Amino acid sequence: MNKKGKYLLWIAVAAIAVAAGWIVWNKTASPTKIALVNFQPFQVSNMALSNDDPFIRYASLATEEVDKWKDYDLVLGFGMGLKLSAEQRGHIQKLIDKGLPVYIFAATSPENHINSLDSVDLEQISGYLNNGNKNNYRNFARYVRKHIDKKSFFVTPPEPVAESIEDAFFHLDEEVSFTSAGDYETYLKKLGQYKDGAGKVAVIAGIHDPFSGNKEHLDSLIVSLQNAGLNVYPVSSMTKRIEFLDQIHPDAVVYFPHGRLLMGQPDKTVEWLQARNIPVFTPLTILQLREDWMKDPMGMFGGFMGQSVVMPELDGAIYPYTLVAQEKNSDGVYLFRTIPDRLRSFTQIVKNVLSLKHKKNAEKKVAIYYFKGAGQETLAAQGLETIPSLYNLLKRLKAEGYTVDRLPATVKEFEALLMKQGSVLSTYAEGAFDEFLKNGNPQLVGKEEYEEWV
Secondary structure: OOHHHHHHHHHHHHHHHHHHHHHHHHHHOOOEEEEEEOOOHHHHHHHHHHOOOOOEEEEEEOOOOHHHHHHOOEEEEEOOOOOOOHHHHHHHHHHHHOOOOEEEEOOOOHHHOOEOOOHHHHHHHHHHHHOOOHHHHHHHHHHHHHHHOOOOOOOOOOOOOOOOOOOEEEOOOOOOEEOOHHHHHHHHHHHOOOOOOOOEEEEEOOOOOOOOOOOHHHHHHHHHHHHOOOEEEEEEOOOOHHHHHHHHOOOEEEEOOOOOOOOOOHHHHHHHHHHHOOOEEOOEEEEEEHHHHHHOOOOOOHHHHHHHHHHHHOOOOEOOOEEEEEEEOOOOOEEEEEOHHHHHHHHHHHHHHHHHHHOOHHHOOOOOOOEEOEOOOOEEOOOOOHHHHHHHHHHHHHHOOOOOOOOOOOHHHHHHHHHHHOOEOOOOOOOHHHHHHHHOOOOOOOHHHHHHHO
16 A cells, blocks of 8 residues: 555544544533523523533523424423424424423423423433422433433432422521521521621512522622621521511511412411511512613513512512512523612611611601692592591601691691692792792702712
């Protein structure tokens, strides 16, 4: 064989070796790719953040991207709200016929019960997902790599399904949980974070799962309230919230709402709160990027607004104030984050409300807002005789010991005072502003102080 022939032979041998190596690599060692279809960004984040294996990779696909499914080793879909066309279903079936592992989890309709896993894999995968927490998500991915993708190298054996923690106190360390307030307080004391005699704030995680691997926003609130001098009791529970509150004896409750505080037992909740005169704050969570929410003039609407604002108000909840929104990190993963300036404001509001319990009524300052047209137009409120109602409120405040000076003896006199000193000024009423400055007894605010307000 001449020199050229030997050279070509070596090239052929090398090419075959590379091809064989690639086939072996792809079959036994290459990264496992898992596609997540129709999952909310925060659900994708929970799984992605729980994964610590560089040989396992997640990708979030839109429902329309069925043509990309073939590039993955497992396609996991979320069945709630999943809508597939007949054409897409046909395409999916062809992929399954070619051996693609597909499972639609939490399907809510018969046509979305799509599964190509065997019974053993289905039981194991369902166990990990139904008990969704950081450890189970991590082991779900490991299980997929070992048993479904069937890789031989760079494989970490999965651990068995760990039952999810449903009713517990939690804290900054995600590996720590307690079932009793006493044990939790002992833990805080060991950390040097329990303050004798300080106000107690129960934080009900509600819509958030502190054990899912995405809890930085909850940690931020815990730290902020602790730094404000309060004892914080974070609770994860669906059905035993009142039992946990009974253990804590809180001065206030912070509830991340999705529905009422205790669904199915609303009267029990209201009676419990009324008997103890405990305020319930409901900071809101936005399930979209912060910048998108800021651009949207509506902000929140529909059923999600009903569950976040309307339903909790039936329990007497107050201050539905947006506190948490989503941000993208450098890897494109969606994370829940508290909005810094709003976290500071919210913490101060909670602290201020708790301080009212230790103030005499005469020292408290109450601001009352009313809706009124310009000039001599009367006050307006749905279903109320507004001026008499406001007058009766002021009388009640005075009777309760609040400082209400110079309250007129009659409603008529009060109405005249209100029109004189509480009017809404319009630009078209010439001289009205000057008259108000002379006879309206305004509270003058300096320019520098006003700028501090805004």
